[in-house]
Amino acid sequence: MSGKIKVLYIDDEVNNLHSFRAAFRVDYQVYTANSSEEAAAQLNANPEIAVIISDQRMPNMTGVEFFEEIRATHPSPVRMLITGYTDVEAVIDAINRGQIFRYIKKPWSEIDIRSAIEEGYSYYLTSSLLTEKNKELQKAYNELDKFAYSVTHDLRSPILSVLGAINIAKQTDDISEIKEMVGLMEKAMQKLDDFIHNIHDYYNMRRGELEIRDVNFDNLAAQLKDMFELVGKTNNVEFIINKDVQSAFRSDETSLLIILNNLLSNAFKYQKKNIAHKFVHVDISVKDNTAVITVADNGIGIHENYLDYIFDMFYRATSEEFGSGFGLYNVKDALNRLNGDIKVTSKKDEGTSFIVTIQGK
Template sequence: MNNKIHVLYIDDEDNNLKSFRATLRKDFKIFTAIDAEEGLRIAQEEEIHVCIADQRMPGMTGTEFFEQMVKINPDPIRILLTGYSDIASVIDAINKGEVYRFIDKPWNIEQIKNSIKNAADIYFMRSELKDKNEKLKKLHSEMNQFVYSLSHELRGPLMSISGVSKLAKMEITEPHVLEYFDMIDSATLKLDDFIYKMLDFYRSTKIDNKVTKIFFKEIIDQQLEAYRTKFDLSHFKINIQINQDHKFLSDDAKIRVILNNLFSNSVQFQKQTPGEKWINLTIDVTESEAVITIEDNGIGIDDKYKTEVFSLFTRATQKNVGTGIGLYMVKEAVEQMGGRIELGSVLAEGTTIKVVLPSIV
């Protein structure tokens, strides 16, 4: 197996090509081309790690050659040979990102050796990163299938258990037996909630955003219907105000994760004492951003926990509810969309959370 660095050298002077090959063939695998056309053919057919081209060539300059080469094989690291008089072209090439570096003519053997080795290091590092990126994409796709398949496989039997429990409760009158089935219902509800949290966790941590038009009223109406099925909201006064006269582009799934977890927290972390319980949700949409504010008069958050509540598996209360991942998912989703989140809370008085999201162009 040949582990040498593969170098392509293009120059219209045949003597330069022969000298280059003779001097460097012991250290590198050398390909040479007498003009740009031959160089492009070699770059397309061979595995090239580093490409060196003279700037001044008839028909096509070195810079123009690299511009064409990028279209057929962008991977090789490019080095330009040039004289001082060509400095304007060199600067233009570097600014466009077409060349790794340039070398003055006449070139020094040690200088060009070091340049080739450094350029090859970059080539192999990029190649390794490219391979890892492909593996990550594959893993991401498999994880996507796994999460949705797992949630489906778990929820099917879970709903069967819940259904059988409800049927049994219709036929049983003994209080102590009904209590057992209530325990089953409570456990299945917690597990079902955890499955939803798992899906939300996956959606909130996805790096890519699936951008669509967002209509906040439709989202809130749909989620409120689900909340009323999931929670007993009969003791809550819920005030919702949505001001959206502008088009807003964002990731629908992540916005639902944000709203779902913020609203769930406002419901679950309420005081157990008598008195009015309220939740205020306001959404203001401008041409450039959406501001989501949710307030409640729940148990609040102690000052010592305020810097930790957005960390994974952190609970800011001893109350036995929640999974400790809700606000973490909110923060992740907000950051993935380039937004920011602000927390204000007073222990035993309530909490206000403000989320600002930019419209994704």
């Protein structure tokens, strides 16, 4: 919506079209048509036309009829009718059927037309902004629906698992069976807790302010070591972090931590069960105000058919291990806020690498 206001003028008398164009072409981008067919063609070819001005009396179709017809296919442009004093019926019709914004008397003066166009255009802007906002709201609403549906499932399912386990435990005197059920309950509760953490991350990122400052990568690496070293040792997964930091880098450390935490917890979670050398490698390289972070593993990998969807909310590309379908969505969301980008390469049964690129602020 840049540049001049785009106006379409319709009149069956070619002379009127010429004089309209001559009067207004400096200030507006003027399109003309001498029939309703031509006008419809102009509208189709130029979807940014904001104001339509039509003469009422034309041979095949009146201006009102034309507006009534065009309203269905092109609802957004503002419609104005030009007509003589005597056409009271036409004016009433125009308002009721054509839903016009303004009625302009014939013979028109330049000033009348100009003020009508300006007012019409500001109405057009407001209503298209409103349409845009409504679309956004609808999108947010749909997301919320999906959110509520999945959250209900993900919160309920561990609870029902526990109830099921309790039921079994109540009906047995076998201590080993009871212990197995208690073990299941513990895992189900951990899953629920993970899920709640993910929701917490999600809302923190959505609502939270970014705290932009110099990122301390030593500190970041130390935090990651703290979080994952033990998991690595327990499951016999080699965990190495390489750093090559050549310049200062300003960004939001909390978001970086959320991104890396999610990528790493996936890398450790989706390992193959029985291979000798399992690894998770993190490579951090910072120069010229750009950070490139690679997280690579030789785990179960992701089937190529699913790679396009892994960043979608609640999407899960595997039924191995528990997952909420939230982690990578959170990663993508955090990166959007940091103007970052993520690329993934993966091969089923061979492993996965994520490459995150972030510009410093």
